[in-house]
Amino acid sequence: MHPAVARVIDQVETFMAGKDDALNIPREAGVFVYGLLLATRATRAVEIGTSYGYSGLWIGAALQQNGGRLLTIDREPHKSDAAATHFAAAGLAECIECRTGVAADLLHDVDGPVDFVLSDADKENCREYAELLTPKLADRAVLLTDNTLTHAEELAGFCAWIRDHGAFESCNLTIGNGMELSVHRPEGR
Numbered sequence: 779m780h781p782a783v784a785r786v787i788d789q790v791e792t793f794m795a796g797k798d799d800a801l802n803i804p805r806e807a808g809v810f811v812y813g814l815l816l817a818t819r820a821t822r823a824v825e826i827g828t829s830y831g832y833s834g835l836w837i838g839a840a841l842q843q844n845g846g847r848l849l850t851i852d853r854e855p856h857k858s859d860a861a862a863t864h865f866a867a868a869g870l871a872e873c874i875e876c877r878t879g880v881a882a883d884l885l886h887d888v889d890g891p892v893d894f895v896l897s898d899a900d901k902e903n904c905r906e907y908a909e910l911l912t913p914k915l916a917d918r919a920v921l922l923t924d925n926t927l928t929h930a931e932e933l934a935g936f937c938a939w940i941r942d943h944g945a946f947e948s949c950n951l952t953i954g955n956g957m958e959l960s961v962h963r964p965e966g967r
């Protein structure tokens with residue numbers, strides 16, 4: 779990882795410690811996402827739920843090395859603006875685009891193919907986001923849905939639906955707040 783990105787990740791952890799609305803993934807989940815993106819060589823990524831850019835920094839750190847780009851979405855302008863400042867400080871402005879608005883609206887404008895999605899916004903709409911993005915997912919794309927342990931009840935329906943979906947191989951990971959890892963196999967599992 780570029781030292782500037784590692785430094786800003788540490789700084790953003792301190793920044794978030796004074797806020798109760800960051801709701802960021804834990805560091806171990808960040809390390810996992812970073813490693814997963816390096817291993818899969820993903821280049822076209824989408825994040826739903828930017829917050830202050832913590833998970834985006836881990837994603838961007840890998841995409842910088844993969845030669846890729848991240849589009850990250852949040853409905854709160856003050857969070858998008860703060861995240862953009864963090865990405866610029868990390869030297870990631872060229873590979874991360876922040877868009878501000880309601881995810882269900884903005885996802886219509888996402889161009890495919892997409893290799894990786896982190897779904898980490900409102901849990902009740904995870905299925906809608908997956909349905910909007912599925913036609914745009916590349917073969918073997920990874921959809922990672924956060925909070926399967928911390929919001930197990932809200933996400934139970936989504937997890938059952940995607941595990942039964944013929945175009946995904948899906949299982950739960952007990953990393954961080956829990957994540958459903960769904961690999962897109964459009965020709966069948």
Ligand SMILES: C[S@@+](CC[C@H](N)C(=O)[O-])C[C@H]1O[C@@H](n2cnc3c(N)ncnc32)[C@H](O)[C@@H]1O
Nearest residue numbers: 801802803827829832833852853880881899900
């Ligand atoms: C759990 S936080 C994201 C944390 C971030 N991924 C991280 O780890 O640093 C969820 C974010 O989703 C945003 N959000 C919630 N519902 C949304 C919606 N319908 N459209 C866009 N953003 C939304 C919230 O403003 C919040 O910043």
